[in-house]
Amino acid sequence: MSEGQEEDFGITAPALDAEALVREVRERVRRKTESGAYKDYDLAGIASLDYEEKLGEEDFLRYHLQVVERLSDVNYGDFEIVSKGGRFGRVEVLLKNVIWKLLRFYTYRLFSQQREFDCQISEALQSHYRWSRGEIDRLSREVERLREELRRSGPAAD
Amino acid sequence: MGRPLRIGLVSPRFEPVTAVGAEVQIRQLAQRLSARGHGVEVLTTCVRDPLTWKNHYHPGRVEEEGYAVTRFPADPHRVSRRFLEADRRIRRGETVSRGEEDHWAAGLGASAALVKHLGVEGEKIDVFIFSPLVCGTTFFGLPSVAPRSLLIPALPDAPEARLEIVRERLRLAPLLLAGSETERDLLLSAADLEPDRVATCAAGVDPMAEYHPRGFRQRHGIEVPFLFYTGRRSRRRGVDRLIEYASSAARNGGIDLRLVLAGEETIAIPEHARDYVLDLHFLGEQDKADGLAAALATCQPSPTEALALAPMESWLAGRPVLADARGAVTAARCRLSGGGLWYRDAFEFEEAVRLLLEDEDRAAAMGRRGRDFVLEKWSWERALGVIEEACAGLAGGRP
Numbered sequence: 001m002s003e004g005q006e007e008d009f010g011i012t013a014p015a016l017d018a019e020a021l022v023r024e025v026r027e028r029v030r031r032k033t034e035s036g037a038y039k040d041y042d043l044a045g046i047a048s049l050d051y052e053e054k055l056g057e058e059d060f061l062r063y064h065l066q067v068v069e070r071l072s073d074v075n076y077g078d079f080e081i082v083s084k085g086g087r088f089g090r091v092e093v094l095l096k097n098v099i100w101k102l103l104r105f106y107t108y109r110l111f112s113q114q115r116e117f118d119c120q121i122s123e124a125l126q127s128h129y130r131w132s133r134g135e136i137d138r139l140s141r142e143v144e145r146l147r148e149e150l151r152r153s154g155p156a157a158d
Numbered sequence: 159m160g161r162p163l164r165i166g167l168v169s170p171r172f173e174p175v176t177a178v179g180a181e182v183q184i185r186q187l188a189q190r191l192s193a194r195g196h197g198v199e200v201l202t203t204c205v206r207d208p209l210t211w212k213n214h215y216h217p218g219r220v221e222e223e224g225y226a227v228t229r230f231p232a233d234p235h236r237v238s239r240r241f242l243e244a245d246r247r248i249r250r251g252e253t254v255s256r257g258e259e260d261h262w263a264a265g266l267g268a269s270a271a272l273v274k275h276l277g278v279e280g281e282k283i284d285v286f287i288f289s290p291l292v293c294g295t296t297f298f299g300l301p302s303v304a305p306r307s308l309l310i311p312a313l314p315d316a317p318e319a320r321l322e323i324v325r326e327r328l329r330l331a332p333l334l335l336a337g338s339e340t341e342r343d344l345l346l347s348a349a350d351l352e353p354d355r356v357a358t359c360a361a362g363v364d365p366m367a368e369y370h371p372r373g374f375r376q377r378h379g380i381e382v383p384f385l386f387y388t389g390r391r392s393r394r395r396g397v398d399r400l401i402e403y404a405s406s407a408a409r410n411g412g413i414d415l416r417l418v419l420a421g422e423e424t425i426a427i428p429e430h431a432r433d434y435v436l437d438l439h440f441l442g443e444q445d446k447a448d449g450l451a452a453a454l455a456t457c458q459p460s461p462t463e464a465l466a467l468a469p470m471e472s473w474l475a476g477r478p479v480l481a482d483a484r485g486a487v488t489a490a491r492c493r494l495s496g497g498g499l500w501y502r503d504a505f506e507f508e509e510a511v512r513l514l515l516e517d518e519d520r521a522a523a524m525g526r527r528g529r530d531f532v533l534e535k536w537s538w539e540r541a542l543g544v545i546e547e548a549c550a551g552l553a554g555g556r557p
Contacts, residue, residue, distance in 0.1 A: 025499065
């Protein structure tokens, strides 16, 4: 950790040695570990995090589910048709409005059905993810609990 | 200040409210450089949502508080199977071909209209400032105006930093501004640059006029001590780990504690952590500042950082910082200033929280030390001095 140019600065607040405080934190953790203070901790959530980090796939799944959720609600309603200027600007807008109204007559039913389907699929994917996430959490805790039971039942259990 | 310059700020998005460091910085630069008499024009896309990269705003030019914002449509048909495959492989740190890199870069919010504008109208601008590096507007905009460009890469130490296209763009810009010494080291080594090509002072932070910690607690109904996190909420930023550590400190350690989250994107909060986490989504600037001042400490859980603005804002609010030891920027600043603690695992996190709770005077003193550090090294006044000098040098003899 080098912050070369940042090292030279003046501080008026009372002196504090952050490194000494971090050493104290680590010493407290060491003492508590030795005394068994953490043995009843439920660390399944953190354990599953380590496991997921090795897998790395859930990052992508979460990201793409978010994107799908936002993309599924396609806006096929009216939008403002504006002119890019020029001599025929107003005629261009008029013509585009007529074309859009004609198109909308033919495409509305198709688009609305497609959007309904997309939204349902997106919702199904989201709820499937939430369900499986919950199940993984529950099973991770169960595995951690069973491991703990095995550890307590004898030295050879692990 | 020297003569007023015409400065173009090029950014993929320009949002009134954002928690993304590089975007906050571009908005701040626009406001502050225009207030110092420069003619500032922000060149950006019509995109609002960084997940979908869909055009939301109308293209065209609007005037805002002393500067102009010109929006260009982002290119359609951004996402293809090839892009997704390249994105996945790059984020995993796998080696990809140069063709795959190009395909990937084109999918990161590029705008052909913006690039064309730079080529046609670019001569009217003295200096361009591009930020961040990993986005389509910089990848494709920078080459056309590179000799007059200042690049603020905001590049974390992530797999992208080792791509050939990234190295090329780093070499193209005559001058780079890093957000920290750690980022400077990364930039120098990634592109094998001469040391005088990279300066360290890409951003500044200034204190708010006032902070209302009690008001924050009342508005959001928080009575117990809480840790605060503001910024992008993703696994890559270590937020899922922070949620687990904080909820473990409360659930297993018996500490009466909450974790308050604010910022962009969402992250699934596990069932067992829900009682200990309060998700406030987006907060306005004053509300965020009040939250920083009301918190026991602000957390920086990200193992990859470039600017790391939130911890500095926390120090300005007079509160300490709790940083993941893997995040080299903030952990180093905590060590240097005495303004915070760093942790390696859930147990150290819990004990660090206890240490802060035990002695409020000490926690406040840590905050004050951090504040002194930021005011002296990271004020906007200082950052703008560096940036103006760099811009003047790049503009050279232009009329």
